[in-house]
Amino acid sequence: MNYWPNTLWPNSPRLQHELNALALISESPPPVVTRVLFSEADLRGRAFVNNLCREAGLALREDAVGNIFARWTGSAPELPAVATGSHIDAIPNAGKFDGVVGVLGALEALRTLRAAGFQPRRSLELVIFTAEEPTRFGLGCLGSRLLGGVLTPERAARLADRDGQTLDDWRARGGCTGPLAAVPLPQQHYAAFVELHIEQGPVLEQENLAIGIVEKIAAPSTLRLQLTGVGGHAGAVLMPGRHDAGLAGAEIALAVESAVTSTGSPDTVGTTGVFRIEPGAVNSVPCRAWLEIDVRDTQTATRDAALAQIESAAAAICARRGVQLELERLNVDPPAICDARLVQTIAGLCHTLGLSHRTMISRAYHDSLFMAQVCPTTMIFIPSYQGYSHRPDEYSSPEQIEAGVRVLAATLATISNA
Ligand SMILES: [Zn+2]
Numbered sequence: 130m131n132y133w134p135n136t137l138w139p140n141s142p143r144l145q146h147e148l149n150a151l152a153l154i155s156e157s158p159p160p161v162v163t164r165v166l167f168s169e170a171d172l173r174g175r176a177f178v179n180n181l182c183r184e185a186g187l188a189l190r191e192d193a194v195g196n197i198f199a200r201w202t203g204s205a206p207e208l209p210a211v212a213t214g215s216h217i218d219a220i221p222n223a224g225k226f227d228g229v230v231g232v233l234g235a236l237e238a239l240r241t242l243r244a245a246g247f248q249p250r251r252s253l254e255l256v257i258f259t260a261e262e263p264t265r266f267g268l269g270c271l272g273s274r275l276l277g278g279v280l281t282p283e284r285a286a287r288l289a290d291r292d293g294q295t296l297d298d299w300r301a302r303g304g305c306t307g308p309l310a311a312v313p314l315p316q317q318h319y320a321a322f323v324e325l326h327i328e329q330g331p332v333l334e335q336e337n338l339a340i341g342i343v344e345k346i347a348a349p350s351t352l353r354l355q356l357t358g359v360g361g362h363a364g365a366v367l368m369p370g371r372h373d374a375g376l377a378g379a380e381i382a383l384a385v386e387s388a389v390t391s392t393g394s395p396d397t398v399g400t401t402g403v404f405r406i407e408p409g410a411v412n413s414v415p416c417r418a419w420l421e422i423d424v425r426d427t428q429t430a431t432r433d434a435a436l437a438q439i440e441s442a443a444a445a446i447c448a449r450r451g452v453q454l455e456l457e458r459l460n461v462d463p464p465a466i467c468d469a470r471l472v473q474t475i476a477g478l479c480h481t482l483g484l485s486h487r488t489m490i491s492r493a494y495h496d497s498l499f500m501a502q503v504c505p506t507t508m509i510f511i512p513s514y515q516g517y518s519h520r521p522d523e524y525s526s527p528e529q530i531e532a533g534v535r536v537l538a539a540t541l542a543t544i545s546n547a
Contacts, residue, residue: 134481134539137241141531144237148530151177151217151233152225160521164219166260166271167195167303174217175303178232178257185240187255193307194285195259195300196272201239203249203545209320211249211544212504213238213537214256216272216496220264224523230511230530231325232257238325238538249545251320258496265290265299267353267421268459270499275312277499279462282309314503321471321544322500324508325537327525329493331516339532340486341510342475346501347396348432348464349494352422354381354443357453360408360416372451375406375415380450384442385422391438392431398492399424399435427464427490436461465498468505471544475509478539484532493518509536 154177156163156170164171179197182189187199200210215231235255242249259272266288274280286309288296300306328334333341358374382401389399403421422439426432440456447454472488479486491497491508500506511533514524 134478134535134542137245137535137538139237139241139531139534139538141527144233144530144534145527147181147233148225148229151229155219157222160224162219162223162225162521163221164217165221166218166262166265167299171218172303175257178217181233181236182255185236186243187239191305192312193300193305193309194272194275194312195303195305196276196312197257199255199257201243201249201253203252205250206252208251209317209504210252210254211541212254212256212319212322212500213324213541214258214496215324215326216258216261218260218262218264220262220519222521223519224517224521226327226523226525227329227518228261228326230327230525230533234325234530234534235537238534238541241534241538242542247542249542251545253541253545254319261496263351266296267351269349269494270496273496273499275309276314277502278313279499279502282312285309316503319504321468322497322504322506323471323475323537323540324495324497324500325533326495326508326510327518327523328510328513329516329518330513332489333510333512334514334516336487337485338487339484339511339529340479340536341489342472342479342486343491343497343508343510344467344472344488345427346465346467346491346494346498346508347425347427348429348462349423349425349498350432350436350461351459352424352436352439353457353459354378354420354422355455356418356420356447358416358450359414361414363412363414366414371414373414374418374452377447377450377452378404378406378418378420380446381420381439381443384446385424385439388435388438388442389424392426392435394426394428394431396427396492397424397431397435398426399439425492425494429463433461462494462498465501465506467501467507471505471507474543475507475536475540478543479536482535482539484536509533509540
């Protein structure tokens, strides 16, 4: 062992400075952070991070979908590398810590190890995943989903945004060329993947703990519905003759609530987060509605039962109202079971570092969900103020972030030399 976990101290002021600088690269004025995939702000954010990686002496590579790989080559480069990383894209009206802590924090962990004179045996690789957030194409974890083989290159090529712009259009704008077929990773490409992330929930703060180690990631799924009714004048079309797409959508949103609350599991959650109607005029009966519904659970069986109930309710509601229904399952993903040995290793390191910790379930999904398809995976969580996330006031203190970086640095060093 050529390192001592207790002596690994990140340069916290430098990391805070970089977190703040990246937060200013945004499509909206501070404190709001918005960086949608391949927008001008996202491209500037990527350039910012690439630059820091280069300055840290890491070798950069970008794949055809824009995943960025920054490698510190170890003394045994033929062995599978140890990977870490997260995302820097941000939904509209987000904060500055989601994803970014796992990218800039991981970079700081690598710099800390280098400054301590550490020599990795297995190479260490920082991965910055393309589009963890589903904003552009309605599908989350685009980059890691392709890497993990859960999304086929053929299906990825068919993705389009609301304006009909395809993934190929967008990635060309982002300077990413080459075949998507070259993106998926072979099994065991990495020896391990460990993602540092803010909890985005209240548990660690409530229990006054420094670190959460993720044992399981809940299984997400997304439905997209297009409802086509009959529009008309809000005064002239009488109620019995209506085929109101907006009302059908409203009933479906309530059916989502009742489907997820009736599974008997507190872990089943459902959200109708997108609900748009056309033409959107006060004196016009809605002729069209679009809904996007997110359903998740730690158990596949109860999640799938809720999905089936929502789908049959939607069909019945639309039939009764004379509204045409098109329903698409955008994704129905399995949960991820994290690697028990990794979880144990990290718990031991927390103990060595004198940091309080517990194991937990991630109810939000992350790139780790898909990396778990190709290599042993887990996540390190740090507390989120009030559990806030996906809003400008999401917050983790410099000390909380520093603790996460210390654990990550010690973890990478340990697995690299294992
Ligand atoms: Zn995230």
